[in-house]
Amino acid sequence: MSLIRQIWLVLLVTLVLAFGASIGVTVAASRAYLQTQLRLKNADNAASLALALSQQKGDRTLLEMLLAAQFDTGYYQRIRYIDNAGKVALVRQGATAPAEAPGWFVELLPIAPEPGLAQVSDGWRALGQIEVVSQTSFAHDQLWRGSVRAASALGIVGLLAALAAALVIGRIRRPLDATVAQARALVEGEFVSVPEPRAPELRRLTQAMNTMVQRLRITFAAQAEQVELLRRQANCDRLTGLSNRAHFLGRLSAALQREDGTPEGGLVLLRVLDLAGVNRDLGHAATDHLIVTIAQALKPYPERVEGCFIGRLNGSDFALCLPVAGMAEETAHSLISALKLVLTSVVPGAAVCIGAVEVPRASTPGEAMARADAALARAESHGPYAVEASAGPADSAGLRGEGAWRQRIGEALEQRRLRLVEFPLVDVRGQLVHLECPLRVQLEVDGEYEPAARWLPLALRSRLTAELDQRALALALAQSALDGRQRGVNLAPASLADGAYAARLRALLLQDPDLAPHLWLEIAESAAVDHYDSLRELVRLLRPTGVRFGLEHAGERLASIPRLIDLGLDYVKLDAAVVGGLATDSHRSAFVRSTVTLLHSLSLQAYAEGVSNPQDAQALWDCGVDAITGPQVVLAA
Numbered sequence: 001m002s003l004i005r006q007i008w009l010v011l012l013v014t015l016v017l018a019f020g021a022s023i024g025v026t027v028a029a030s031r032a033y034l035q036t037q038l039r040l041k042n043a044d045n046a047a048s049l050a051l052a053l054s055q056q057k058g059d060r061t062l063l064e065m066l067l068a069a070q071f072d073t074g075y076y077q078r079i080r081y082i083d084n085a086g087k088v089a090l091v092r093q094g095a096t097a098p099a100e101a102p103g104w105f106v107e108l109l110p111i112a113p114e115p116g117l118a119q120v121s122d123g124w125r126a127l128g129q130i131e132v133v134s135q136t137s138f139a140h141d142q143l144w145r146g147s148v149r150a151a152s153a154l155g156i157v158g159l160l161a162a163l164a165a166a167l168v169i170g171r172i173r174r175p176l177d178a179t180v181a182q183a184r185a186l187v188e189g190e191f192v193s194v195p196e197p198r199a200p201e202l203r204r205l206t207q208a209m210n211t212m213v214q215r216l217r218i219t220f221a222a223q224a225e226q227v228e229l230l231r232r233q234a235n236c237d238r239l240t241g242l243s244n245r246a247h248f249l250g251r252l253s254a255a256l257q258r259e260d261g262t263p264e265g266g267l268v269l270l271r272v273l274d275l276a277g278v279n280r281d282l283g284h285a286a287t288d289h290l291i292v293t294i295a296q297a298l299k300p301y302p303e304r305v306e307g308c309f310i311g312r313l314n315g316s317d318f319a320l321c322l323p324v325a326g327m328a329e330e331t332a333h334s335l336i337s338a339l340k341l342v343l344t345s346v347v348p349g350a351a352v353c354i355g356a357v358e359v360p361r362a363s364t365p366g367e368a369m370a371r372a373d374a375a376l377a378r379a380e381s382h383g384p385y386a387v388e389a390s391a392g393p394a395d396s397a398g399l400r401g402e403g404a405w406r407q408r409i410g411e412a413l414e415q416r417r418l419r420l421v422e423f424p425l426v427d428v429r430g431q432l433v434h435l436e437c438p439l440r441v442q443l444e445v446d447g448e449y450e451p452a453a454r455w456l457p458l459a460l461r462s463r464l465t466a467e468l469d470q471r472a473l474a475l476a477l478a479q480s481a482l483d484g485r486q487r488g489v490n491l492a493p494a495s496l497a498d499g500a501y502a503a504r505l506r507a508l509l510l511q512d513p514d515l516a517p518h519l520w521l522e523i524a525e526s527a528a529v530d531h532y533d534s535l536r537e538l539v540r541l542l543r544p545t546g547v548r549f550g551l552e553h554a555g556e557r558l559a560s561i562p563r564l565i566d567l568g569l570d571y572v573k574l575d576a577a578v579v580g581g582l583a584t585d586s587h588r589s590a591f592v593r594s595t596v597t598l599l600h601s602l603s604l605q606a607y608a609e610g611v612s613n614p615q616d617a618q619a620l621w622d623c624g625v626d627a628i629t630g631p632q633v634v635l636a637a
Contacts, residue, residue: 004173011165015158026150027109027143034139035113042116045074046132050118053081058127063120064090067130077135081120083128098137101144109143111136175202182209191217191565220565220601227594228559234587235556235578237312239288240295246585248311248319250577253365254610255307255321257576257631258553259421259438260452260490260524261361262307266328267368268320268335268356269376270294273384275316278350290347294318297339301331306526319372324457325358329389332356340385351384358390361453405458408443413467417442419449420475425488425607425629432635433607433627434486434520437479439472456492465492466501473508473519480518488520490552493527496534502541509545517546522573525554528561539568552609554578555595565602572599576610576630582623583615593623600624 049070056062063081071079071092081090098106116132175197185192193210196203235247243251255261272278272290279287295312298320302308307323320335322328332354343350355376359368371390379388412418420437427433440449459465469491476487495501509516521542527535528551539549550571555578558564574592582589596606608620611630620628 004169004176007169007172011162011169015161019154019158022154023147023151027147030143030146031109031111034143035111038111038113038134038136038139039116041134042113042132043118044116045070045076045134046116046118046130049079049132050120050130053120053130054122054127058122060089068092075135075138076132078115078131078133080131081128082131084126089128094135096135096137098140098144101137101140105144105147106140109140111139111143171197172199172202175199175206179205179209182213186213186216191220220598223594223598223601224559227591227598230587230591230594231555231559234585234591239291240312242295242298242318243309243311245311245313246581246588247577248309248313248321249365249369250580251309251311251575252321252368253580254553254576255323256359256361256363256365256368257610258453259440260456262321262323262359263361263453263457264325265359266322266325266331266356267359267372268322268328268332268354269313269372270298270318270320270335270339270352270354271376271380272316273351273353273380278347281349282347286347290343290350293342293346294339294352297335297342317376321359328356328358329387332387332389336385336387353379353382353384353386354388355379356387356389405455406462406464409441409455409459409462409464409468412441412443413464413471415445416471417445417449418468418471418475420472420479420487420489421449422487423629424633424635425627426633426635427627428621430635432485434488436629437472437476437487437489439468439475439490441468452490460492460494463494463498466495466498466504468492469495469501470504470508473505473521476519477508477512477515480515481512484518486518486520488522488550491521491523491527493524493531496527496531496538502538505538506541506545509542509547513545519547520550520570521547522550522552525551525557525561525575527551528564528567529557532561532563532567536567543568550605550607558595569604571605571607571626573607573609573629574625576612579608579611579616579620581616583613583619589619589623592620592625596624 049067052066052070053063056066067079067081067090070076071094076092077095078093079091080088083089113134113136116134118130118132120127120130175194178194182192182194191213193213194206196206196210232241235243237244252267255265272294275287278290282290291312295310295318298310298318301320301322302310305323308321310318310320313319320331322331336352336354339352343352353376355372355374355378357368357371357375359371363371375388375390379386382388419440419442421440423436423438425433425436438452440451441455442449443455456465459468469489472489476489479485480487509519523535543549548570549567550569550573552573553575554572555574558572561567574595578588579592582592592608599606605626606624608625608628609630611617611620611628612632614632617628617630617632
């Protein structure tokens with residue numbers, strides 16, 4: 001039994017006992033008072049009647065008439081005249097039931113006053129004895145009315161006391177409930193401070209809890225900083241802060257392999273010519289300044305274009321990956337013009353060259369890099385500030401025009417040419433956690449069902465992502481209704497801009513509340529950084545339906561999320577670029593291990609996506625990851 005209930009029970013027992021004792025004392029005192037009054041009345045009436053009878057000189061007729069007159073005019077239960085021989089000579093008796101008092105009350109509280117006795121005499125000669133017993137029905141009625149009034153008054157007092165107790169308990173309960181909610185928030189990974197109550201004892205408890213929460217917040221902030229430091233050590237070039245070669249290639253591989261990755265893009269390689277000679281002639285400091293200047297020229301690209309990323313591949317080579325086709329050559333010429341203007345004034349004698357290629361989705365990272373290296377070699381042969389670019393594929397998504405693509409996607413939606421594909425997310429025992437279910441769209445009648453990389457960029461431009469998300473959610477619900485399996489559905493960050501988006505998803509989930517707990521909704525890490533408030537509101541509205549929420553493609557910008565602990569997430573899925581090559585990279589392994597520890601301390605599950613080889617899978621299990629998915633992941637038999 002809870003403490004509050006125990007307090008209520010004690011108060012209830014106390015009130016009942018006090019009420020009963022008060023009623024008992026009041027009724028008992030009233031009954032005793034009435035009995036005393038009746039006893040005195042009996043004695044007085046007996047003395048008066050005996051005096052009147054003594055004046056009749058023992059005449060039986062007169063005695064009988066006087067006794068009858070007294071009985072008829074009074075309010076008596078019994079009047080008896082007893083002669084000297086002890087025999088009842090005359091008697092008048094009647095019984096009157098109480099008018100108001102119930103029978104059980106009369107039986108429970110009988111009123112039996114002592115009868116009044118007096119001697120009847122003729123001078124000095126004793127004639128007999130008179131016995132008078134007054135009627136008690138009126139006394140019972142009076143006792144009943146007094147008891148009812150007393151019970152009513154005490155009931156009102158008890159009610160007021162209960163209200164006062166409720167107010168006091170409420171004042172006690174509020175800070176206790178706030179402390180319980182604070183402790184539960186800690187279990188959920190949220191750090192909540194509560195106002196301090198006035199009561200000294202509760203104030204000390206609240207102060208202790210708030211202090212603990214503040215210290216935990218500081219601890220987790222320090223841990224997050226440590227994780228971010230490890231991320232930079234594992235993934236970033238120390239001098240420029242750009243992605244190192246391994247991390248850049250991992251991001252390129254993830255972008256080409258992900259369902260919602262780059263459909264077609266561009267790859268730009270930049271090389272500093274004769275870097276060793278620059279270092280020899282100008283010195284180490286000037287060379288570092290040159291490298292940093294080039295990095296600063298590249299950094300605006302990922303800041304302005306979603307999906308664009310850069311890296312330093314080695315001492316002299318830089319790489320820029322573009323998320324759209326047809327822009328590689330233009331970007332290369334713009335970049336070479338800017339660097340030529342800057343470098344000639346900052347580091348005289350330094351020069352660069354650029355190779356740029358278009359990258360179709362069918363390419364592997366190795367093929368894309370080989371083509372870009374070949375273009376860079378040709379540019380290098382032409383001398384300083386040369387650009388060599390190769391044409392992109394003829395069948396580019398953008399060549400059809402936005403209107404044509406919008407029409408094709410709209411027709412696919414109208415004709416329900418949509419399908420979910422399934423990839424298992426498994427735990428360390430090979431058991432299914434849920435099925436990853438990316439949406440694929442049949443853009444051409446009787447054609448193939450295309451991955452999101454093919455149609456998502458055009459859906460973004462046409463503002464159709466919210467409707468596509470809703471259709472994917474409906475498909476997942478329908479399939480879970482058939483087999484009862486848990487399914488994960490991807491949501492597009494751009495859909496958060498739709499003001500009615502959350503309401504429509506909630507309405508869809510509430511149509512069948514038993515199926516909602518089968519759904520896992522995933523949204524890219526970038527949404528938590530760029531649309532934090534909208535994402536938090538979406539989670540707040542949908543979590544009561546039973547769905548679970550998580551971030552996908554995570555790891556690069558976790559430290560940039562303002563308040564990860566306040567989003568109400570259930571899990572975070574680390575990007576393939578973060579976990580790729582984990583088995584052979586100790587720095588990356590340390591980063592992933594620290595990230596998993598941080599997520600677990602926030603009561604979040606840590607998953608990994610894009611796992612492509614058994615060695616990386618085992619390294620992830622060793623780091624404490626809860627589940628993995630990827631090309632090589634299969635369910636246990």
